[in-house]
Amino acid sequence: MSGKPEDSVGHSAALAQLSALLGDRLSTGSSILDQHASDEAHHAPVRPDAVAFPESTDEVSQVLAICSAHKCPVTAFGVGTSLEGHVIPVQGGVSLDTSRMNRVLAVNEADLDAVVQPGVTRKQLNEELRATGLMFSVDPGADATMGGMAATRASGTNAVRYGTMRENVLALEVVLADGRIIRTGSRARKSSAGYDLTKLFVGSEGTLGIITELTVRLYGQPEAVSAATCAFETIEGAVDAVILTIQSGLPVARIELLDEFQIKGMNLYSDMGLPEKPHLFLEFHGTETGVAEQAERFGEFAAEYGGSGFEWATRTEDRNRLWAARHNAYYAAKALRPGAEGYVTDVCVPISRLAEAIAETKADLAASSLSAPLVGHVGDGNFHLSILIDPSDPAERKEASRIADRVAERALAMGGTVTGEHGVGLGKKKFMRAEHGEAYTVMATLKQTLDPQGLLNPGKLIERN
Numbered sequence: 001m002s003g004k005p006e007d008s009v010g011h012s013a014a015l016a017q018l019s020a021l022l023g024d025r026l027s028t029g030s031s032i033l034d035q036h037a038s039d040e041a042h043h044a045p046v047r048p049d050a051v052a053f054p055e056s057t058d059e060v061s062q063v064l065a066i067c068s069a070h071k072c073p074v075t076a077f078g079v080g081t082s083l084e085g086h087v088i089p090v091q092g093g094v095s096l097d098t099s100r101m102n103r104v105l106a107v108n109e110a111d112l113d114a115v116v117q118p119g120v121t122r123k124q125l126n127e128e129l130r131a132t133g134l135m136f137s138v139d140p141g142a143d144a145t146m147g148g149m150a151a152t153r154a155s156g157t158n159a160v161r162y163g164t165m166r167e168n169v170l171a172l173e174v175v176l177a178d179g180r181i182i183r184t185g186s187r188a189r190k191s192s193a194g195y196d197l198t199k200l201f202v203g204s205e206g207t208l209g210i211i212t213e214l215t216v217r218l219y220g221q222p223e224a225v226s227a228a229t230c231a232f233e234t235i236e237g238a239v240d241a242v243i244l245t246i247q248s249g250l251p252v253a254r255i256e257l258l259d260e261f262q263i264k265g266m267n268l269y270s271d272m273g274l275p276e277k278p279h280l281f282l283e284f285h286g287t288e289t290g291v292a293e294q295a296e297r298f299g300e301f302a303a304e305y306g307g308s309g310f311e312w313a314t315r316t317e318d319r320n321r322l323w324a325a326r327h328n329a330y331y332a333a334k335a336l337r338p339g340a341e342g343y344v345t346d347v348c349v350p351i352s353r354l355a356e357a358i359a360e361t362k363a364d365l366a367a368s369s370l371s372a373p374l375v376g377h378v379g380d381g382n383f384h385l386s387i388l389i390d391p392s393d394p395a396e397r398k399e400a401s402r403i404a405d406r407v408a409e410r411a412l413a414m415g416g417t418v419t420g421e422h423g424v425g426l427g428k429k430k431f432m433r434a435e436h437g438e439a440y441t442v443m444a445t446l447k448q449t450l451d452p453q454g455l456l457n458p459g460k461l462i463e464r465n
Contacts, residue, residue, distance in 0.1 A: 011093060014072035015050050018094065021062055025053040036077050036095040042343050043085035043426050048075065048095035055100045057173060057181060057212040064210065065179030067094060067455060075457045076206040078148030083344050084425030086152060086205050090459040096210060098147050104128050112218045113170060113187055118147025118211050134218040137162035140421065141327040147211045153203030155421035157326065160379030161253045162219060169202050173213035177451040187215055205423055206457040208450045222285035226295055227313040227322050230302050231277045235259060237305035238278045239355040242378045244301045246351060250294055254283040255379040256326055262373035265332035270325040275309060281326055333373040333386040342386035343400035347411035348420025351381040357414055358383060361407050370399055382420035424461040
């Protein structure tokens with residue numbers, strides 16, 4: 001048990017009641033506790049006291065009511081793909097696993113929306129949508145759960161055209177810390193009725209309530225899709241081509257930057273056979289004619305900034321291979337230093353400052369003993385580093401933290417944010433006051449109001465008043 005002796009007593013009492021409620025769906029097995037002790041982040045794991053597997057909103061409500069009565073912390077868990085320690089139960093208590101709440105409840109084809117439980121994964125939803133000609137657009141790479149994606153305000157490769165989870169969640173069902181169930185938003189595409197509580201809970205990282213149902217936007221599957229790779233002599237040239245593309249209103253669906261080091265890793269891991277230069281990976285959606293016109297126009301933009309070696313992929317299998325390689329960038333990065341782990345960070349800056357931010361980051365890396373491949377959703381000013389470290393070497397971990405802090409501080413100085421899509425969790429909490437100023441105090445007030453005992457995902461995102 002975690003925390004003070006009185007906390008342990010409360011946790012034990014809560015677990016006894018939860019066991020009576022859930023039976024064998026409350027687990028204290030060693031392997032299950034280990035699975036729920038960490039995510040993909042570099043932070044040290046912490047075991048929960050137990051893992052609950054509810055199957056309905058009513059059960060989630062009862063779990064939270066019991067935990068509230070006994071002051072037992074609750075940390076929501078999807079599939080554990082988050083990158084800032086979001087699901088680590090730092091104060092023990094209950095890890096609430098939503099994997100059994102995994103039904104697609106409704107697909108409203110005429111209205112272009114779907115209603116899902118939080119344990120539905122993005123790939124599962126798109127598989128169920130395949131025959132309808134519709135798709136869910138947000139693609140963070142990992143096959144994350146819809147609840148987790150909403151909680152972290154996930155983004156990904158399609159965000160430049162289709163937006164993030166913030167734009168694509170219409171309504172939510174949420175269970176509050178005391179067990180109350182509320183609904184926010186509706187299936188209507190706009191509303192002027194009251195505070196926008198849906199946007200409040202999207203990105204709250206499980207600190208204000210547990211999401212138990214989502215209504216999300218859908219889009220028509222494009223008639224034609226074309227993807228391409230394009231090499232550049234410099235990072236600056238690639239970024240300038242992106243800026244011109246965005247400013248010209250070209251409706252590119254995906255536009256990803258990969259530096260020469262990341263390309264080297266992809267060649268090792270995914271056998272891509274690409275020249276070891278900075279690259280853009282692109283995708284265009286639309287009609288056959290529209291896609292061809294978009295691709296031709298981008299080629300003209302790229303040529304102005306040294307783009308060359310276009311490789312077009314119109315067959316589905318070729319596109320899938322390209323984007324699988326992009327989504328496996330983390331593992332490709334680790335291939336550059338066998339045995340290393342990635343100390344992962346991301347920031348987002350105004351697109352006009354992106355080339356400058358990347359150049360200064362590359363200078364930091366050149367002066368460091370560590371290396372870090374760089375990838376970015378550059379269409380919206382977002383980039384990521386995987387700083388390669390020996391996980392057993394404290395000096396390397398300290399140096400990686402120093403580099404990540406410089407990247408975050410630079411982003412703030414440029415009018416950006418310390419995280420474009422990974423979220424706050426444990427890793428970025430120390431920057432919240434610097435980024436938000438007095439607004440951070442307002443966030444703490446909201447936390448105090450909705451979770452006065454501080455039981456929901458404690459230690460993350462927010463410091464309470």
